[in-house]
Structures are given as C-alpha cells and as structure tokens.
Amino acid sequence: MTIKTALITGTSRAAGLGYAVARQLAELGFHVVLTARDVGRAESLAEQLRQDGYAATALWLDLTERSSMREAVDHLVRTFGHLDVLINNASTMPDFRVLSALDADLDDVRSAMQVDVLGPWELVQALRPLLDAAPAARIVNVSSLTAMQIATGLDLGANLRAPAHSIGKYMLNALNTMLARAFEGTPVLVNAVDPGETATHPERADERDRPAAESARGVVWAATLDSDGPTGGLFRDGKPLL
Template sequence: MPPKTALVTGVGREAGLGFAVARELAAQGFHAVLTARRLDAVEPLAALLREEGGQATALRLDLADSDSLRETAGQLADTFGRLDVLVNNASAMPDFRVLNALDADMDDVRTALEVSVLGPWALTQALLPLLKAAPAARIVNVSSRSAQQIATGLDLGAPLRSPAYSMAKYMLNALTGVLARALADTPILVNAVDPGNTATHPERGDAEHDRPAADSARDIVRAATLGPDGPTGRLFSDGRTTT
C-alpha cells in the first residue's frame, strides 16, 4: 500500500514551523510534499528529510497564482492520486510594527488576506478531488493567537498589533468553520491550530519562552492525524480545543 501523503504550504526555511511539521509527518510515515513559492528554497529541505530516512517531495506553489494551484493539483494527481493531509501553514505578517488599524497599508492587508485566507480557500478547492479520494483526509489551518485580539474584543485604547495579519488569521479561523460545514457529509475533518509563540526566527532573536518549532509542530500533526471520531470546525491551542 502506498504511504499516506501530506502537503504542507510555506516550507521555505529549515528553522520554520512548516518544515518542522513536514519533518514530523515524514517521521510518522507520510510522504511529505513540501511547498513554497521558490523551488530552490524548498528542494534542499525535501532532500534533508530524505537523508533522514523519510519520503519527501518538493513542489513550487504560489497561493496567489491560480495556474500554480492547478499545476500542483495535477502533479499530485499524477504522482499520488490522493491527498490525506493538507496543512495550510503559509503566512505573511507584512505589518509587524503597525499598532493601529487606521495606519494599515491596504497593500499589506491584501497581502495578508491573499496568503492566509484566499490562498488556503482556493487551494482547498483545487485539491478537493484528491482529498475526497483519500479514505479520511484532514485539513489543518495554522492560525495565530494574534486573531484573539479580534475574537475576544479590544479594550478601548488598547493597540491592535499587526492589524492586517491579525484580521487575516481571524478570518482563517472563520473559514475553518465554513469549510468544516461544507464538508460535513464527508469523512474530511477541518480544524485550525494556534501553535503559540514559536521559536522560528533565531536570526531575529526569538523570545526566551517561545516554544521550539518541533513542539508546536506536534500540535499541528495531532490535528492532522485525528481519528474518525475527532472534532471538526474547531480551533486548538496548546493541544486543547478552544472553540
């Protein structure tokens, strides 16, 4: 029997969360399909997983390019014929230092929405036949606790950090529920995971208490390998269901 297949988006750096997720999935016997906008960035990472004894393939994928989505779907169909796990990990925080929604640059807002909301939505549509071809596929959307700034409301006068990024992740959580409802008559489960503050930027100076990427990755992989009685349309944080 061929191995289960898992596609992870946004795998462009060895220190990144996406690579940690792909590595854990490969360790659990999945054929990990690593994707990023630049093939030259992701190919060495797939090679590293193969050196570690895992099965891995690198593909170029641009979430903002409909032709790229169709090409990826075609490559997966030709090679594997199904997709067991889709991890929407790609993200963009173009407004890292912005503290007020009225100061947001609309180009930054469009970028954040394209990568974190429209991209996962369109990719799910493009890969749906492959997900349905698997016995019980799982979709995991990687969220952020930045979304909770909006979900829980703001104190008057409190800053909204990274408003474009935060709004995009809030909308990704909502999309998770929408997709779960749309797929309720299938074995496919759709959930979101807030990985918490994760140490993925040593070059920028990770905070002392940030979680290792491998720890956060395990939370995401747990959602990607839920059993048939697992929840759908939920948000997990620190391994627990929050909504």
C-alpha cells in the same frame, strides 16, 4: 499499500514551523510534499529529509499564482491520486510593528487576505477531488492568537500588533468553520491550530518563544485525528481555544 500523503504550504526555512511539521509527519510514515514560492529552498529541505531516510518531494506553490496550484494538483494526481493531509501553513506578517488599524497599510491587508484566506480557500477547492479520494483526509489551517483580538476583544497588551496579519487570521478562522461545515457528513475533518509563540525566526526570538518542533506537535495532532475527532475548532496543543 496506499501511501499516506501530506502537503504543507509555506515550507522554505529549516527553522520554520512548516518544516518541523513536515519532518514529524515524515517520521509517522507520510510522504511529505513541501511547497513554497521558492521551490529551490523547499527542495533543499526535502533533500535533507530524503537523506534521513524519509519520503519527501518539493513543489512550487505560490498562493497568489493560480497556475502553481494547477501544477501542484496535476503532480499529485499523477503521482499519488489522493491527498491525506493538507496543512495550510503559508502566511505573511507584513505589519509586525503596526499597533493600530488606523495605521494599517491596506496593501498589506490585501496581501494578508490573499495569502491567509483566499489562497488556502482556492487551494482546498483545487485539491478537493484528491482529498475526497483519501480514506479520511484532514485539513489543518495554521492560525494565530492575534486573531483573538478581533474575535473576542482579547487584550494582548504589549503583544498587540499587526492588524493586517490579525484580520487575515481572523478570516482564516471563519474559513475554517465554513470548510468544516462544507465537509460535514464526509470523512474529512477541518481544524485550525494556533501554534503559539514559536522561534521560527531565531534572530528575533525572545525567551517566551518555543522551538518549532514543540509547536509543530499540535499541528500534527490535528493532522492525524481519528475518525471521531473534532472538526471546525480552533486548538492549541490539542486543547480548544474557543
């Protein structure tokens, strides 16, 4: 029997979206691979899943460190030989309180581009043989409504913020489209998901933020699409945003 496998990036906090996604995929029978820059924190979460009877592994993966990608790929090749699901969840919001592109720190912009765009892009390239080896792999790019400020001129009012984060997610959406086209004609489906306002940092959550477990369902939906499912789209809770 072939083991279903899923790798989730940026999985280091119990309250985080990545961990909620990992748990829900584990409940569906996936062997989940939790990855983070701090592998000790990822291992702690993987151990929680194992104690609950699920299959989970932790790996070091830093989207700014090419060597970590090579190590992760080598582990997956040796252990599984394929990858059914890749969740590009890792992100950064270095300028949460910045309200204008004119005030953006371009070092923050470079950081966002590396973590949100270039890192996931390189990771997909590195994992391609494993994705191709799966019966029907799924790639899910975790996006954000903030990107819509650039894509459509959407006015988020009081929520307008984070130009570095916004441009990173905007470019991630463009990468999502390019990858979907690149995998056209194969069983691999690629989609972006906006999880919505989520209480991943309980200490600064407000009443509009929903639990990570609720937001995770839309990501898991995209990760488990049937063969006739969509590709190249941007969704929230299984519904298209564009």
